[in-house]
Amino acid sequence: MTNNDLRRRRKEDQSSTSVEDKSKHSKKTFRQYIILFGILIILSVILFTIVNQLKIFFIHDETLDDKYYPSEILYLFRKHDRDNDNYLSIDEFEPIASQLGQKKVPTDYIQPILNTDQLITINAFFEPLNFSTITKDFRHTYFTNLDELQSLKLWKQPYVSRLNFAARHFKSFLPKQRIEIGKPYWIIEGNKQQFAEHLPSNRYYPPDVSHEHIIFHRLLSMFHPRPFIFTRFPAQGTVAVVRARHGSLLDIYFRIHAEFQLNTPPYHPFWYTPGLFQGRLIIRDDASDLTYFQMYVPNDKRLNVDMEWLVERGGSSASLEVDIGYMPRMELRSAAPSINMNETGITPEQLITSMNESLYDSLLKSFNTIDENFKNEKEIYDLLEKKFYPFKEVPYYEYRQAFKKAEETNKLVHTVVLWVLESSAVLNLLRENYISTWALVVDLKAIMTNQSNDAIKDSQRAKHALDNYAFPVESMIQQIDGTVISKINANDLLETYSKAEQFLNVVSNGMDITVQRYVHFLEQALDRQK
Template sequence: MGPEEFKPIAEKLTGVTPVLEFEEEETLDPSGETLSIVAKFQPLLMETMTKSKDGFLGISHIALSGLRNWTAAATPMSVMFARQFKAFLPPKNKIELGDPWWIIPSELNIFTGYLSNNRFYPPVPKGKEIVIHKLLSMFHPRPFVKTRFAPQGAVACIQAISEFYYMIAFRIHAEFQLNEPPDFPFWFSPGQFTGRIVLSKDSSHVREFKLFVPNKRSLNVDMEWLYGASESSNMEVDIGYLPQMELESSGPSIPSVIHDENGNVMDSRDPAGEPIQFVFEEINWQREISWEEAAQKLEVAMYPFKKVSYLPFTQAFGSAKAENKLVHSILLWGALDDQSCSGRTLRETVLESSPILALLNESFISSWSLVKELEELQNEFYSRLADLHLEKYNFPVEMMICLPNGTVIHHINANDFLDITSMKPEEVESSIFSFSTNFEDPSTATYLQFLKEGLQRAKQFLQT
């Protein structure tokens, strides 16, 4: 056992909490403008957890103690220097609208694997990680700016440009460790943090800032926790709904020191004792794109598989009928395009493969859905389509090929798919999932065969 492996155990035995040190930031001008940030937090709705009701499946109250005790933001309000938000400015070669860049690059992929689950305390944030760590620490004292699984990091793009200002949209993948020794690690991973900032091109002034976890879907948080002190210990997984987790500036940044026309420091209050009011010029944007377009650019940067458009369930079948295409539908326990765990392997391998992308764009309308949302559909027509999906579903992910009328003509479970692709080619008996010699990657070859088999079966259905 190496020192890093022994460290969590030593922390458990001694109860000693390491002191988190920060890398030195560049020296900030104490007279620079400051920005007040307000945190709004509503805790996870425990009843939305799928499996982890008290006593169910042997889930102990102690395992969820860190989650249950997190009922409010750690720091409801914080004052930061405008210059600290310099990290959000674009690099010099990224000044076109919607052209994404990485604030914090992702260092993980399907080949590097993932980071250890058995950790309690975040690594020391460095460089541009520092401001994001400070912001997320307003929610909870143990944010991990780099997630255990890909895609990590933070990506941004310019949404609007004026003579002196940028409006920048951003997306951050981060997670929190809710437990400390002697309890075992409990990971809380919001699907994503997104938001935007309006700041001057020299970062001396921030007009507005907002960061939030989207809450429009019925489930938006992934949770994983260990039942032992080693990496090989059993891990429980669940998902749930977080109503509110957001940071917002209370107003534009203002000078911390006010000077008169002669350069003398003035009192921040007028003779009557009232705070001096600042008047800010209106920003006239010269060029801009919509929030939806900016968010889509960031999503594709994080997830190359989204080069294929995935329509909502309620739109996919109408579009398939209009375009005379089949529906490539994925039904999941957790989300496919955020940090939920159930679609992780699928989206990092076959769904972003060039041959798969080409075939999906050419011959299919694609859609993905949460099991919970299909179960709750009220519309009679769509609930009938949903029932056809749910009949074929097995945990955790089911991939399906459907006719425009909703009939499922071909499907495979993600676990079965992974079993097939882990075999040697000569071990695969089924001709349905035989390997093609044109592709070295067995996953791509097998998924291509799955899609092509769906197209072939569709001909038979349409002829009868």
């Protein structure tokens, strides 16, 4: 074999080996592609499954809900899911939980009117809150799609403008015991414990009332369908006094503390608390007929209604808001004296035409005789006020009058007070050493802005008081020129007791520590005056 033949064979062997290698490589690459393609398919299936699960987990699928849950359940859930995240937070669940043990709807009380009854028509008058008198900006709804103030904004007229009653329905206004002229009596008695726990605020519907208190619920329901005849905080209840007797007719004055819940779920509760209701009725001693009835929120002050509500501010929970404002009119008044249904043939559904105002006023004047118990209406209402606020046994003067009285008696001025003043120890100190007054911030600001020559002293005194004021309530002792020589804030007065104070409470005949602090505050001012 020649060299050429050897070279040719070597080339053929090399060529054969190269073809085999290429064939093997192609088969290996094909298998890799198949494996890779299979992996991609598997990963796609896994990813598709994960995405669908995430959609179910995070995205509200109404079709799926509608398939598996009744529409009533879905409606209730979505109603309380305030941020639409498909979950109920603790704040969203709280209104539901609070209702589980409560009433679900307000009770509609019915007092029948019989053919033998004396019929009387009550008219309701209502002018809504003046929004310019409040400090909060009610134009915004903060971070939620629910406007907690919507019910307040929409409340522009009485719930029921005219309603018929039987005269006998007002029997609850009469004294339960024997009739004593000039002696106040409880109709709905408030909590006697000075530091008793307040009633819960997370409520929407009033509790059921006893039969004898239905009339108060129905009267207040003419303004709004959810009245609470017993307020969450003192002052609480209803008190009355017989001013005079005219034969079998009794002239009764009364004072009521009540409040209204304006919201329903899913909104947070919104409490609307007028300063007070006061009024008068002239009724026969057996409640067989009613000559006159009036009940109203006094509007002679700059502010006359408190409000409390919760708002969402984008955080994990709601925050409490409070404010105070002015409401021009909230009044109930009888259209005319009650009439006998048998004699007139009138039906319970027919409303009595309102009597001419001048004639009605003339009729009332015949009952306005001066008696030995009261010189005027103010003395009557002052007497009722003391029933709610025992500390009012010490006279409280208008701010400017208090300083005039202090100049005459050479005493310090005790400005702004709290409920703790019911203590006899505090009352004795105030009665013997101080002239007392109380004022709202808005009143002091009005006094301060008057810079006329005859009012400059009062203006300076008011400025001293405002400079020393801190939210929510500040009690202070002022000298005649207005200088504040001692003060104590409600937060400091009610803060947690120190161990030293707890010990002092044991050795001071059990006198409440809060009272001890107030006594110390008053005595400290007397020492500084010396």
